Amino acid sequence: MNVTVIGLVGLRKMGRKTWVDGDGMKKGEWTAEEDQNLVAYINEHGICDWRTLPRRAGLQRCGKSCRLRWLNYLRPGIKRGKFTPKEEEEIIKLHAVLGNRWAAIAKEMDNRTDNDIKNHWNSCLKKRLLRKGIDPMTHGPIINNNLTVTTTNEECGSSSTSTSSSTSSSSGSAWLLNKLATGISSKQHDLDRIKNILLVPRITSNDQDEQEEGLKRDHKIGGGEENDDFLIWDDEEIRRFMETDEIEYETTAPYVSLFYESTHILDDLL
DNA sequence: AATCATGTCAACCGCAGTGCG
DNA sequence: CCGCACTGCGGTTGACATGAT
Incomplete structure (x- = not known):
C-alpha cells in the first residue's frame, strides 16, 4: 500500500x-x-x-x-470538498432509514467519511429540512401538538436523562426509528427483540385531546395489513402487552400510532 | 470598515461493543 | 463469567471563513 x-x-x-x-x-x-x-x-x-x-x-x-x-x-480515496445535490439527496434518504448512524451512512456513500457527512448534516441539511417544514429526524412534516415524550438516556444510549417537551410528536418517532434501525443493523432483528426495543419508552401526554386522538388512531391498527402477527395488533392485544410490561394504557396509547408507523419501515427492511 | 451570524472543517471526548486472557 | 484493553462511533466543541447588515 x-x-x-x-x-x-x-x-x-x-x-x-x-x-x-x-x-x-x-x-x-x-x-x-x-x-x-x-x-x-x-x-x-x-x-x-x-x-x-x-x-x-x-x-x-x-x-x-x-x-x-x-x-x-x-486515508487514500477520501472524497473531499462540497457535497453535490445528488450526494445530499442520498444522505437525506439514507438518514430517513438509518437515523444518526453516520458510519452506516458513510458506507453507502462514495468515499465520504462519517465525520464529513455528520458535519454536513448538522450544519446544513438539517437546517434546510427545517426551513422546508420537514422534521429532520422523522423526515415527515412538522406537526404541532403537546405530546411530551420522556425517555431516559440509558435507554437511548447516552449518559444523561432528558425530557423533551416537544412541539412535535415526531421526536418519539425519531427515537423509535433510530432504535429500530440500530436493532436491525446489529442483526438483532428477530421480532421479539424489535418488540422489546419498541416497548422501552415511557411517554406522557398532558393533552387529553391528543390522547383521545391517539386512541382513535389505535383502532386503525390491524386494518387490512398483511398477515403478519407483529403488524396486526388489535385493541385487546395492545392493552395486554402494555399491562404485561406495566405501561399505562391511557398514557401510552398515543405512542402506539408511532409504533404502527414504524412497522412500515420495518416491513421494508426485513 | 466593523460587527454579527452562519457555515465549514477538524479534532476531541466519552461511551458501547468486541475480543481475549 | 469477569475484567481489561482496544476499536469504532456519535455527539460536541473550537477555530477560522464567509456573507449579511
Missing part, C-alpha cells in the same frame, strides 16, 4: 490549537510533518495496532488521534 499526501499544502487551517496533555501527548491540529510521518509509517508497515503505532511512527500522539487523522483525512 502506497499512500501519498496530496493537496495538504494550501488547505486552509481550521483545526484547533496544538497543546500537550498531562501524559505528554500532543493534541489539536496536526502538522504536515506529522501527517507525512503517519502516512510513511502506514505505507511501510500497514495498520496493526493503533495504540503502539504513534510511538513506532515517532509521533507524540495517542493512537486514537492517529486513527482519526488517518480515517478522516489521510
Whole structure:
C-alpha cells in the first residue's frame, strides 16, 4: 500500500490549537510533518495496532488521534470538498432509514467519511429540512401538538436523562426509528427483540385531546395489513402487552400510532 | 470598515461493543 | 463469567471563513 499526501499544502487551517496533555501527548491540529510521518509509517508497515503505532511512527500522539487523522483525512480515496445535490439527496434518504448512524451512512456513500457527512448534516441539511417544514429526524412534516415524550438516556444510549417537551410528536418517532434501525443493523432483528426495543419508552401526554386522538388512531391498527402477527395488533392485544410490561394504557396509547408507523419501515427492511 | 451570524472543517471526548486472557 | 484493553462511533466543541447588515 502506497499512500501519498496530496493537496495538504494550501488547505486552509481550521483545526484547533496544538497543546500537550498531562501524559505528554500532543493534541489539536496536526502538522504536515506529522501527517507525512503517519502516512510513511502506514505505507511501510500497514495498520496493526493503533495504540503502539504513534510511538513506532515517532509521533507524540495517542493512537486514537492517529486513527482519526488517518480515517478522516489521510486515508487514500477520501472524497473531499462540497457535497453535490445528488450526494445530499442520498444522505437525506439514507438518514430517513438509518437515523444518526453516520458510519452506516458513510458506507453507502462514495468515499465520504462519517465525520464529513455528520458535519454536513448538522450544519446544513438539517437546517434546510427545517426551513422546508420537514422534521429532520422523522423526515415527515412538522406537526404541532403537546405530546411530551420522556425517555431516559440509558435507554437511548447516552449518559444523561432528558425530557423533551416537544412541539412535535415526531421526536418519539425519531427515537423509535433510530432504535429500530440500530436493532436491525446489529442483526438483532428477530421480532421479539424489535418488540422489546419498541416497548422501552415511557411517554406522557398532558393533552387529553391528543390522547383521545391517539386512541382513535389505535383502532386503525390491524386494518387490512398483511398477515403478519407483529403488524396486526388489535385493541385487546395492545392493552395486554402494555399491562404485561406495566405501561399505562391511557398514557401510552398515543405512542402506539408511532409504533404502527414504524412497522412500515420495518416491513421494508426485513 | 466593523460587527454579527452562519457555515465549514477538524479534532476531541466519552461511551458501547468486541475480543481475549 | 469477569475484567481489561482496544476499536469504532456519535455527539460536541473550537477555530477560522464567509456573507449579511
